[in-house]
Amino acid sequence: MDTVLVLLHAEAGGGVSNAGLEAVEAARRQGGPVVIGLVGTETDEAARAVSGAGRVLVVEGVAFAQARYATDAAAARALVSAAGAGIVIAPATSRWSRCLPGVAQRTGGRVDTHVSGFGEGSITRWYYRQRLEASLTRQERPWFVLLEAGSGPAYAGGGGDCEVERVHVDVSTRTAVKGMVSPQTGQQTIKPEAEMLFVAGAGWTKKQKDGAVHVQQAGELILGFLGASGASLGSSKSLVDLSGEGHAVLPFLSHLNQVGQTGATPRHAKGLATCCHGEEPHVVGWRFIQDRRAVNLDANCGWARGKADVLYVADAFAVMEEVNRLLGG
Numbered sequence: 631m632d633t634v635l636v637l638l639h640a641e642a643g644g645g646v647s648n649a650g651l652e653a654v655e656a657a658r659r660q661g662g663p664v665v666i667g668l669v670g671t672e673t674d675e676a677a678r679a680v681s682g683a684g685r686v687l688v689v690e691g692v693a694f695a696q697a698r699y700a701t702d703a704a705a706a707r708a709l710v711s712a713a714g715a716g717i718v719i720a721p722a723t724s725r726w727s728r729c730l731p732g733v734a735q736r737t738g739g740r741v742d743t744h745v746s747g748f749g750e751g752s753i754t755r756w757y758y759r760q761r762l763e764a765s766l767t768r769q770e771r772p773w774f775v776l777l778e779a780g781s782g783p784a785y786a787g788g789g790g791d792c793e794v795e796r797v798h799v800d801v802s803t804r805t806a807v808k809g810m811v812s813p814q815t816g817q818q819t820i821k822p823e824a825e826m827l828f829v830a831g832a833g834w835t836k837k838q839k840d841g842a843v844h845v846q847q848a849g850e851l852i853l854g855f856l857g858a859s860g861a862s863l864g865s866s867k868s869l870v871d872l873s874g875e876g877h878a879v880l881p882f883l884s885h886l887n888q889v890g891q892t893g894a895t896p897r898h899a900k901g902l903a904t905c906c907h908g909e910e911p912h913v914v915g916w917r918f919i920q921d922r923r924a925v926n927l928d929a930n931c932g933w934a935r936g937k938a939d940v941l942y943v944a945d946a947f948a949v950m951e952e953v954n955r956l957l958g959g
């Protein structure tokens with residue numbers, strides 16, 4: 631049976647992300663030997679989080695603090711070789727997604743991205759914007775699998791002491807990381823691990839019954855709800871496109887918030903759409919949201935046509951004001 635290596639970065643706060651623990655659990659359920667490969671400046675806390683899951687190899691050093699193709703690829707390659715891995719699983723973070731296809735090429739292996747399930751030597755993934763699901767396996771080794779967050783349960787057996795084996799990597803790079811630029815102005819609104827998705831549509835910026843727009847009030851209501859509920863913020867394309875056109879809109883939204891055919895397909899347990907019409911190109915991004923609700927003034931909007939479990943035909947300004955009051959926000 632193949633040895634499965636799970637590649638993880640130690641997070642800035644010290645531990646392992648939930649997506650990383652999901653990858654560990656997926657590897658464990660395979661039933662064969664599991665090796666965890668940790669990369670970071672300091673990996674002690676991360677090692678505790680995965681204790682009990684298998685043999686732990688670490689690549690440590692300041693060079694591995696920042697996302698950088700050359701150093702991440704060198705660390706991954708050294709860990710694959712030290713583990714003697716046939717299958718390599720990593721959470722589909724931007725960092726691993728960027729370097730692992732190159733590592734697969736260098737090691738003569740193969741890579742599959744956007745994988746939504748792994749078990750019994752095969753993977754599942756979606757094609758054509760989540761309209762077709764395929765199950766596939768590969769003969770080539772090492773086989774790299776980038777697992778999407780939220781695809782399965784997270785490993786919960788850690789917390790104990792953990793013996794680690796250090797792997798030395800010669801670092802050679804001409805790329806210096808000078809800093810980070812975040813596309814979000816203000817607070818972090820995209821939270822893949824939140825239980826709930828809150829979607830804001832273009833209606834928040836449209837003229838309301840008094841004939842005026844109330845963008846500032848809309849922003850306060852949305853941020854108030856996000857703060858009180860911990861929900862992740864999604865948007866319709868129309869709303870984020872408005873900001874690109876320079877209109878007065880909600881400053882905390884960017885294209886990264888967009889849900890839909892040309893946006894994201896998040897995996898929260900619940901979703902609430904507000905001032906969003908519920909057109910097919912938007913709702914296709916809700917494929918994995920289990921409990922769907924919407925607030926819209928229009929009883930004939932897209933959500934009413936079988937796309938939401940519950941549609942509240944109401945003014946979202948009034949509804950969210952009351953919801954925030956009840957939440958104490």
Ligand SMILES: Cc1cc2nc3c(=O)[nH]c(=O)nc-3n(C[C@H](O)[C@H](O)[C@H](O)COP(=O)(O)OP(=O)(O)OC[C@H]3O[C@@H](n4cnc5c(N)ncnc54)[C@H](O)[C@@H]3O)c2cc1C
Nearest residue numbers: 831832833866867868890891892893905907911912927946
């Ligand atoms: C190729 C293609 C790809 C696309 N990809 C995407 C995509 O990835 N994601 C996406 O979102 N869209 C996408 N679209 C666009 C999509 O078809 C819709 O145009 C878009 O989703 C509409 O956004 P909206 O519902 O926010 O705005 P609108 O259609 O303007 O709807 C606003 C809604 O707000 C409601 N409203 C207004 N005021 C209130 C209030 N006070 N209370 C309650 N409700 C109120 C109105 O009744 C209305 O239903 C795509 C389109 C194409 C052609």
